[in-house]
Amino acid sequence: MKILDQEPGGSSTISYAGLLEKIEILRSALRWASRLDRPDIEKLLRQASALRDEVMQLSHKERFVNAAAAEPTRSDLSRRQRRKALIERSFIFEGAFGDNPKLLEALEIAEKAAPTGLPVLIDGESGTGKELMAKVIHANGDRADRPFISVNCGAIPDNLLESELFGHCKGAFTGAVGDRKGKFESAHTGTIFLDEIGELPLPGQVKLLRVLEAHEIQRVGSDQLIRVDTRVVAATNRNLRKLSDEGRFREDLFYRLGVIHVTLPPLRERKDEIPLLFEFFGDEAAEALKRRPVEMTRRLRAFLLDYAYPGNIRELRNIVYRLSCLAGQTADLEHLPADIRPASQARAAAGPESGGDGQSLSADALSEAKRIASDLAEREFLERGLQEVGGIVIELAKRCNMNRSHVQVLLKKHGIQSKEFRAAARADKAI
Numbered sequence: 441m442k443i444l445d446q447e448p449g450g451s452s453t454i455s456y457a458g459l460l461e462k463i464e465i466l467r468s469a470l471r472w473a474s475r476l477d478r479p480d481i482e483k484l485l486r487q488a489s490a491l492r493d494e495v496m497q498l499s500h501k502e503r504f505v506n507a508a509a510a511e512p513t514r515s516d517l518s519r520r521q522r523r524k525a526l527i528e529r530s531f532i533f534e535g536a537f538g539d540n541p542k543l544l545e546a547l548e549i550a551e552k553a554a555p556t557g558l559p560v561l562i563d564g565e566s567g568t569g570k571e572l573m574a575k576v577i578h579a580n581g582d583r584a585d586r587p588f589i590s591v592n593c594g595a596i597p598d599n600l601l602e603s604e605l606f607g608h609c610k611g612a613f614t615g616a617v618g619d620r621k622g623k624f625e626s627a628h629t630g631t632i633f634l635d636e637i638g639e640l641p642l643p644g645q646v647k648l649l650r651v652l653e654a655h656e657i658q659r660v661g662s663d664q665l666i667r668v669d670t671r672v673v674a675a676t677n678r679n680l681r682k683l684s685d686e687g688r689f690r691e692d693l694f695y696r697l698g699v700i701h702v703t704l705p706p707l708r709e710r711k712d713e714i715p716l717l718f719e720f721f722g723d724e725a726a727e728a729l730k731r732r733p734v735e736m737t738r739r740l741r742a743f744l745l746d747y748a749y750p751g752n753i754r755e756l757r758n759i760v761y762r763l764s765c766l767a768g769q770t771a772d773l774e775h776l777p778a779d780i781r782p783a784s785q786a787r788a789a790a791g792p793e794s795g796g797d798g799q800s801l802s803a804d805a806l807s808e809a810k811r812i813a814s815d816l817a818e819r820e821f822l823e824r825g826l827q828e829v830g831g832i833v834i835e836l837a838k839r840c841n842m843n844r845s846h847v848q849v850l851l852k853k854h855g856i857q858s859k860e861f862r863a864a865a866r867a868d869k870a871i
């Protein structure tokens with residue numbers, strides 16, 4: 441039989457073509473061998489080990505070259521480029537929108553985590569998009585066409601938890617009238633999303649830990665072990681590390697769940713993308729309501745750009761839908777939900793007689809009125825200024841004796857596009 445003449449280790453330059461050739465020779469040697477003697481087997485084993493080492497060297501070299509090529513550009517990539525790069529890599533956004541660097545970072549982590557099958561822990565305040573992010577991870581992995589099963593751990597009564605997660609057998613407890621699959625079995629080969637994991641009581645945490653370690657479950661009332669291949673993504677709006685320091689969440693479970701940790705920033709830390717989200721949800725609402733996208737008065741826009749959004753993206757989305765539904769062509773402060781409406785508007789909405797109870801003169805109302813007035817003045821100043829300088833930001837900054845980047849931050853805050861002023865100036869000239 442013919443075995444590679446050349447003993448491994450001779451060649452100094454490794455290439456995929458060279459490796460493929462060696463593998464082919466090895467394959468044909470094995471295909472035609474009717475029987476192999478011990479020395480031949482040992483020779484083949486040596487050759488196979490050498491090939492493995494060469495592949496590893498090559499992949500190491502390739503990773504090194506790729507990393508070196510990617511490094512200088514990665515940190516400089518602008519938001520738009522980072523988003524574009526995700527799109528070009530066929531990333532599935534599942535409707536997640538925005539271009540704030542913190543959100544992009546979360547999406548990039550999701551992209552890397554998705555194909556691995558490693559557990560992911562997502563944390564963030566209510567309404568920041570944790571469930572959406574779990575779906576993004578599922579959709580970008582190789583389990584995308586398998587089930588995605590969502591469990592709200594905070595909503596299951598303690599006595600039903602085990603049966604809900606692992607299923608039960610007929611007669612296991614009063615009311616168990618038949619065999620029933622649990623969520624883990626339903627999510628077999630797919631993803632289980634354990635929402636509000638911080639609410640899981642300690643006994644449930646012990647059981648969950650066992651599944652994560654052994655990949656096996658037992659239905660309540662059965663001795664049989666059932667193997668489950670389920671990818672776990674968990675989410676919480678609580679600080680699990682703190683809960684675990686206080687002894688309310690098992691530390692070992694915290695580390696098991698959070699092999700990859702994604703934190704979604706609250707909207708108040710990514711205010712820069714609010715104008716973009718207005719547009720996005722405005723178009724979405726218009727489509728859903730079959731109408732033209734709603735416009736906003738300046739004062740409503742100023743108010744919404746500055747609002748704190750305790751309910752994060754969910755709240756912003758709901759507000760835009762509400763405005764789109766209640767307002768005609770243009771929405772104003774009076775279309776806001778009463779509980780967030782600025783004090784002066786709430787008073788006006790409540791009618792003239794409500795002004796006499798002293799509430800309208802509270803310190804809160806005064807500071808709110810000042811804030812709105814100051815925002816409006818700032819916005820008008822910027823718009824007038826841009827008009828005067830034909831939309832050239834650097835010129836405006838010079839005239840106001842301000843730093844250019846500061847002017848840009850202010851323009852962003854108010855959602856003002858300097859390019860619109862430049863276009864207007866060009867149009868004026870053309871006339």
Ligand SMILES: Nc1ncnc2c1ncn2[C@@H]1O[C@H](COP(=O)(O)OP(=O)(O)OP(=O)(O)O)[C@@H](O)[C@H]1O
Pocket residue numbers: 535536537538564565566567568569570571572573677753754757
């Ligand atoms: N980046 C985003 N782009 C577009 N829509 C988003 C984004 N983030 C969240 N949303 C939308 O906001 C709403 C709330 O998102 P989601 O339910 O994922 O939040 P959550 O963090 O799980 O909230 P909770 O803690 O209250 O369960 C959903 O309608 C979701 O589609």
Ligand SMILES: [Mg+2]
Pocket residue numbers: 570571635
């Ligand atoms: Mg949620």
